[in-house]
Amino acid sequence: MIYEHHTHHPGPDPVRDPWRDSMRLALQEAALAVSAGDVPVGAVLLGPDREVLATGHNEREATGDPTAHAEVLALRRAAAELGEWRLNGCTLVVTLEPCVMCAGALVQSRVARVVYGADDEKAGAAGSLWDLVRDRRLNHRPEVIRGVLADECARQLTDFFRDL
Ligand SMILES: [Zn+2]
Numbered sequence: 001m002i003y004e005h006h007t008h009h010p011g012p013d014p015v016r017d018p019w020r021d022s023m024r025l026a027l028q029e030a031a032l033a034v035s036a037g038d039v040p041v042g043a044v045l046l047g048p049d050r051e052v053l054a055t056g057h058n059e060r061e062a063t064g065d066p067t068a069h070a071e072v073l074a075l076r077r078a079a080a081e082l083g084e085w086r087l088n089g090c091t092l093v094v095t096l097e098p099c100v101m102c103a104g105a106l107v108q109s110r111v112a113r114v115v116y117g118a119d120d121e122k123a124g125a126a127g128s129l130w131d132l133v134r135d136r137r138l139n140h141r142p143e144v145i146r147g148v149l150a151d152e153c154a155r156q157l158t159d160f161f162r163d164l
Helices: 017-031 070-082 100-109 150-163
Strands: 042-046 052-057 091-096 113-120 143-145
Touching (some): 017 052, 017 091, 017 113, 042 070, 052 070
Antiparallel strands (some): 042 052
8 A cells, every 4th residue: 555645844734734633633543443453544523613523443353344444433423423414514534535435425424524644545535546525426525635644644554564
């Protein structure tokens, strides 16, 4: 797998900087995946006022569930918390660019925004290999902000695969 990241901007980045603290939470969540042998991907679902509604980390190995990606788990937990499948105004923050399944789930949930760290050049569906999230044929298209703490997010993944 190839996890691309952006070069650092020299100064403040008004688009990405506001999401750094949430991405640090997602990185901590991702680290919880490793003990079960799962690839460290972590997600945080924020409500309209950026309060944390739910978190999730990859549990595919832990649960033997092919759909147990961090994003899907966070979406399900947030919807259960709200008692509502429409996550209007919410933001999903995730350490790795979502795959096709998760991009589809994000569109279905009506989240306002997807914020991710590292690009996934091999399977990313939010701009790298596909851009499902912003496909103009869909009537709901979340905003996408990529490259938040991209170096840290990419490093967590490359460290995991190097240690295997
Ligand atoms: Zn996924």
